[in-house]
Amino acid sequence: MRTIRCVVAYDGTDFLGFQRQAGGPTVQGVLEDAIASLTGEQVRVLGAGRTDAGVHAAGQVIAFRTGSRIPVERWPYALNSRLPPSVVVQEAAEAPEGFHPRRDAVAKVYQYTIWNAPFPSPFWSRWALHVPPPLDVDAMARAAAVLVGRHDFAAFRAAGSTPVKSTVRHLMELVVERCPQEPRCVRIVARADGFLYHMVRNIAGTLLLVGQGRRPPEWVAEVLAGRRREAAGPTAPAHGLCLVRVEYG
Numbered sequence: 001m002r003t004i005r006c007v008v009a010y011d012g013t014d015f016l017g018f019q020r021q022a023g024g025p026t027v028q029g030v031l032e033d034a035i036a037s038l039t040g041e042q043v044r045v046l047g048a049g050r051t052d053a054g055v056h057a058a059g060q061v062i063a064f065r066t067g068s069r070i071p072v073e074r075w076p077y078a079l080n081s082r083l084p085p086s087v088v089v090q091e092a093a094e095a096p097e098g099f100h101p102r103r104d105a106v107a108k109v110y111q112y113t114i115w116n117a118p119f120p121s122p123f124w125s126r127w128a129l130h131v132p133p134p135l136d137v138d139a140m141a142r143a144a145a146v147l148v149g150r151h152d153f154a155a156f157r158a159a160g161s162t163p164v165k166s167t168v169r170h171l172m173e174l175v176v177e178r179c180p181q182e183p184r185c186v187r188i189v190a191r192a193d194g195f196l197y198h199m200v201r202n203i204a205g206t207l208l209l210v211g212q213g214r215r216p217p218e219w220v221a222e223v224l225a226g227r228r229r230e231a232a233g234p235t236a237p238a239h240g241l242c243l244v245r246v247e248y249g
Contacts, residue, residue, distance in 0.1 A: 004075060005063045005095035011086040012056045013126050013239065019050050027051070027087060031062065034082040039068040048101040048246040049108060052198075054238035056127060059090075059109075059245035061101040107172065107193055107247040112204040112240050114186040121184075128185065129204075129240040135211035137186055141176040143210045143217035144188070147203065147224060148174050154227040156206070158198035158235070167227075169194050176207060186211075189244070198235055206233035 010027050020028040031045045048061040070078060075092035083089070113128040115121050120130045147153075154167040170193045179185035188207060190200050206223060209215045215233075223232045 001065050001067055001097075003063055003065055003095040003097055003099050004072065004092055005061065005099060005101065006075065006079075006092045007090045008060045008062055009058050009088050009090055010056060010060065011126065012051060012054050014086060015053065017051055017053045017055070018047050018057075018060070027057075027060075030083060030087055031079070032064075034079050035064060035066070037082050038078050039066060039070075041066055041068070046101050048105050049243050051241075051243055052238055055241045055243070056239075057243040060243055061105070061246040063095055063099055063101045101246065104248055105246050106249045107191055108195065109189065109191045109244040109247070110195070110200045111242050111244050112188040112190075112200055112236060113242070114188075114204075114208070114240060115184060116178075116186050117184040124185070126239060127242065129237055131186075131208065131212075133212060135186055135208070136213060137176055137178055137211065139213075139217050140186075140188075140207045140211040143207055143220040144174040144176050144203075146217075146221045147171055151224060152227055153196055153199055153224070155223050155229055155232045156199045156202040157196040157229060158202070159229045161197040164196065167196060169196065169199070174203070201236045201238065201241055202229075202232055202234075204236035204240065208236065209233045 016024045016026050018027045020026045028045050035043050043064045045062050045064045072092050072094050076089040079089045115124045115128040115130045116135050118132050148171055150170040152168050173191040175189040188204050210217055
């Protein structure tokens, strides 16, 4: 048996998330179906991130075990011919036995994208949150700097989510900036050793309050220290979030 590791990109708009479930289409489901169609095997696809309904990925990492002897360089071509256009296998490689895309990851990078213009864009509407009033991106960046480091991010964890052993995470980088090639686009890029459920979307919703002038940048430090979800900003919509890449040691 071989372990195949792939990098997958997908538009999450029409999926109920990555993880297979009975209620509708999922990314894991279409990948497993494509592998079954190709090899006749019923395999379980593991993912580095269990992205929610509507969340996208540019660099999701998956892995699965197979007895197929298809050359590793042919896997993207073979799977893409069986996948919907919204899911694309970008590359494949053989991984060591026991490789787990989530447990072996040392960091993940997510981007939250905002279309900051008076009117929506038909080209960005599926992948960016439309915010019409001008945003103070410098204030958002000052607020974001407070969150960088190893902290207890309980205030940014989804209320009522599955209990976890610890809400401490190391947020290595949190950048807020206008996209160099498109100033109407504002991006929030977060890199961490792990994320709590809805953590990036809750951070984005909190920073948006600062950008809109509804809270001062210093307020974010109070939210972080208070560790209460209700003190932070609202959860930003799913369609602005994208898993950019997964890093390994």
